[in-house]
Amino acid sequence: MNQANEKNSPLIVMKNINKYYPVGKNQLHVLKNLDLTIERGEFLMIMGKSGSGKTTLMNIFGFLDTISDGEYLFDEQDVSKLTENQKSDLRNKYLGFIFQQFFLIQSLNVRQNVELPMVYEGKRKDRERQDVAKKYLDMVGLDTKEKSKTTELSGGQQQRVAIARALVNEPLLIMADEPTGALDSETSADIMAILTGLNKEGKTIVMVTHDNDMTKYASRVIYMKDGLFLDEEAYKHA
Template sequence: MISLTNIEKVYRTSTIETLALNNINLHIGQGEFASIMGPSGCGKSTLLNIIGLLDAPSKGSISVGGQPVTSYSDQEMARLRNQRLGFIFQSFHLINDLSVLDNVEIPLLYRKQISAAQRRQMAQEALERVGLSNRVKHFPKQLSGGQKQRVAIARAIVGRPEIILADEPTGNLDSVMGNEILSILQGLNNDGATIVMVTHDEAMAKKTHRLIRLFDGTMVGDTTLTLC
């Protein structure tokens, strides 16, 4: 589904050059639930951003569904992200002045073929999926951390993406809330979504299908996991 070939990412300033990713070759298959682990600063989030087409590699190529996308224009990349990818962030990135329902609708605003009534219906269905149908009129400041993350998941899945990318989705939550979020992700994966998750939590990672390890920007492990 997503293939990265000979990916290199270099960050440059006037005096310093930092190699963030070095010769990454990675294929994420349809229906996989893969986790990415490694110490802070090893390139996990950079890799996730490149998989999600939020950042461009310095070298190498990317394909999605067998289609090379490295040379896509910014507009083509944005359309692909909106139609096929969903993003979940550690810090939620909700808009405090918007209701829960309005926050979830945001990705659909860029799909001009979807009417306002359809957007509202799809957002309500996404919130029901994550157990928040009774919070549609609340605002983010009225929610717990776990509820905010569930809103963020609803926003990520409202457009029914094939691929969900999650950057430390349980990092700001206690273990109980973290397990609830992981359970939601597992349910989405069971329904066919491909998921790539960055995490520092070994126990969480071992509940996925595959564990990819990074160290200093290099892939040092890629293990298929046997789930109990």
């Protein structure tokens, strides 16, 4: 296991964070005085209707966007003090992203897509990269599709390629924004089986969903509305 995964400190601590987007002359208040701690090993789900701020929060977790004020500590480091280069390094080393639309590169075959985070990392030789990619393709049940074009795969297979790609650098945190949003319920269950398996092995997972049926897979659920966290009862009646 990754050394940083063995610490007792929380992986993520957010204190009183706000996010504003400038819209014309106004400021849109998208995240409102949020406090959140994510412990290592959690499978946290963020539920909320469209526009509630889920993706904005995920982008902040992943250093793809910044908070307007408040404090964000990732693995005890103050993210506001990191340079863009440091953030890119941390992102590539510690974070794995999975999206609703997969974002595979069509000009590359399946295995080459999975190799990409290792290419960015720039540490491994070609042969080693290929072996690692094959190992993760095997894990998601796609060992026979190594040389296929991504356009020849079903949606569920494409999402499995994206999961393999998210895993090759052995991230501390897997972030999945609506990973089953484009999939039918049976294929979604296959994807959730992979994610829950990874969580049982110790990976911390944060997943965004609209779908109440997904919450059964979570170890904790956060409910969002209009940039606020609500408790479950308040959310149901909101």
